[in-house]
Amino acid sequence: MLIRNAVLADGRRRDVRIEGERIADVADAGSLDSGDDRVVAADGRLLLPGCIDVHVHFRQPGHAHKETWATGSRSAAAGGVTTVVDQPNTTPPTTTGTAFDEKATLAADSLVDYGINGGVTEAWDPDTLLERPLFALGEVFLADSTGDMGIDADPFADAVARAADAGVPVTVHAEDASLFDDGVYGSDAGGVGRDADADRWSAFRTAEAEAAAVERAVAVAGDTGAQLHIAHTSTPEGVDTAAAAGATCEVTPHHLFLSREDLDDLGTYGRMNPPLRDEARRAAVFERVADGTVDVLATDHAPHTVDEKEQGLWDAPSGVPGVETMLPLLLEAARQGHWSYERVRDLTARNPARIFDLPRKGRIERDADADLVLVDPDRPREIRGEALHSKCGWTPFEGWTGVFPDLTLVRGHVVYDGRGERETFGDAVGQNVRT
Template identity: 70%
Template sequence: MRVIREAMLADGRVRDVRLDGERIDAVGEDLDGEAFVEADERLLLPGMIDAHVHFRQPGFGHKETWASGSRSAAAGGVTTVVDQPNTDPPTVTGEAFDEKAEFAAGSLVDWGVSGGVTADWDPDSLFERPLFALGEVFLADSTGDMGIDADLFRAACRRAADAGVVVTVHAEDADLFSEDAKSRDDADAWSAYRAADAEAAAVERAVDVGSEAGATVHIAHTSTPEGVDAARAGDATCEVTPHHLFLSREDLDDLGTFGRMNPPLRSEARREALFERLADGRVDVIATDHAPHTGDEKDASIWDAPSGVPGVETALPLLLDAAREGDLSYERVRDVTAANPADIFGLPRKGRVEAGRDADLVLVDPENAREIRGDDLHSNVEWTPFEGKQGVFPEWTMVRGTVVWDGDEFAAFDGENVRQ
């Protein structure tokens, strides 16, 4: 058995961690083993579970593939990803699930697939698959062909409740969008159009309908403090993205159309209030909404550029740098990136450095921050909205006992999963 010796855990304890194949065998002091890795009191965390990514296959492999996206994840300390349904074809039938799973089989990290709901969905065949969740179900008709009406949302919540599946909701009320903003062409026009008030109103609707149907509701990429508060008031969980935590409308002069995403960036005051809710425990999960587009695609007008930014490789490094600066505790980083998503989405072998859990581990030197540069990242699109910010990146990332990223190179994998 291998032993990671004298690792600092998120709660400050220094412990040995003994591995037995894919699992953690024991956590304690002076553990025996056959091979040793000296952590030298560097920080050992459970791998991040990113419950909201768009790895683009099938349909849009020029933006990202499961191979490139999972490498980017591993280099950022993410050991499990959950892909959302708006691919081509959308993951709304069992057959579409199977097609996506064929692409996902080559992932360097563990993965799940969320099903979606449209007017054409086939819940009978979809729920026959090992569905992770109903993912990013849209309540706003302006979000594209994944949008649904209230009656279909209510029916989907009932089916999800019967199947024991979490419903992840993209909550924006299109009736509250500001039509006046459409006369503008500056980079801030998108934020002005998709007004902040539209989020909390949709969160309230989603949790009310979900509660009536007996469903477990999780609010995706909550971008306002009011949205977080509405989710908590309705006994729903919520996730927040790094771009809504570390960027605001004040950054749009520099970002231009590369800063367009859904929901959009909010005011600096709202960003600060959102971060406060992360620090004090009111935010449940950090998920990236990793939604890559090529630079050529983003280099368009604010009304023509696609929405979305890459982020799977930079989320944990940004949070660790915030902890290094004293703005967060390492325990909060552990909880929102690993322990809480494992609990919410039913992953009993993930999310904690404990005996019996999968050996999904990330070793970092918490003082070794470096500048984030798009050229250094591993997504297909090779750009980042966090250019020039500081991040604390993993020294290595392990998935079920296999080091898949050693700081310089990725492990080979056999086209099925990380086992070699």
């Protein structure tokens, strides 16, 4: 395939030739001979390396009514995400070698490449788990007593030491439950679903709990030499604590674009962990994404059905979908001048590839995997939950504007084509990026 006359994130116009699953050549626009190649006329549209979303919950095994590898990966492909990393809080949890194997079998349904994280609980089996081609350990729920997989500092220290020995990164869900405001918990929620007073969820899971847990995680990992990555930092304090300690961190689109002010409309549909923060903190996190302090954007794509969300505040499950809307929202923000296309590329592709050691991913260069997204940056459209491909059928960004991909390639295979009257999807070509 020859992609003719594309504009890269840095503004250069290039032809890109793909041979098999790799990029064979990148040269000045108009300079490559098409020969027998199938030609995609980019006509000056933007060509980006496919996004690497290091934080999704595709729910299989155990919760296929919320999402499957097939539906989650379609949503990823339609949103320009070509690699996903699945978290271990499935049923059974991915805490043993056998559980890893079960998930790996299901992941064969994926249209996009994937990594599988190993989970850490008091009952995990590091001997068999660490033999498998893991992406990382995590997300490890450090000192989070309200999570099913929450652990305290001692087992966390053991896990970090094992990971350091095995050369496996550790990603941490940093909320210290001892700093939650228990006086708020379980008080009258005042309605269900969109009518619930979800601001109480944010009041309960305090902003202070984040930086404190980051500090604890950094203190434990510091002695071992383990590579530490803080998941979904939602406060400027959390980001700054991670950065000062030399840990990498990620921010989700919902913490970047939504705040407690949005909870009036969202109700339980805006309940997630960590929760939405006040507007001043949201704006401060936004600044840290724009200026490059934050390393990675990742979605924490955590779908639940409408029925599950239509409960009272204290019963509705935490989590929102996001894998399909991350790149569209970031590109729309770029279109409006909040940051450059290079920043979008770095946050979604180049940095995660560097941090998690994926040398063939995240770049448009000769010999890299042909994971590519073609998009018209000047053609935004309205985000509608019913038009997205996650099984859950809703989005916290209903009515927002996004710039969606025209074409998504995974290792040279077209997995999503939105150029015609009807969108089409390719085959389940996804592979484990660690094998």
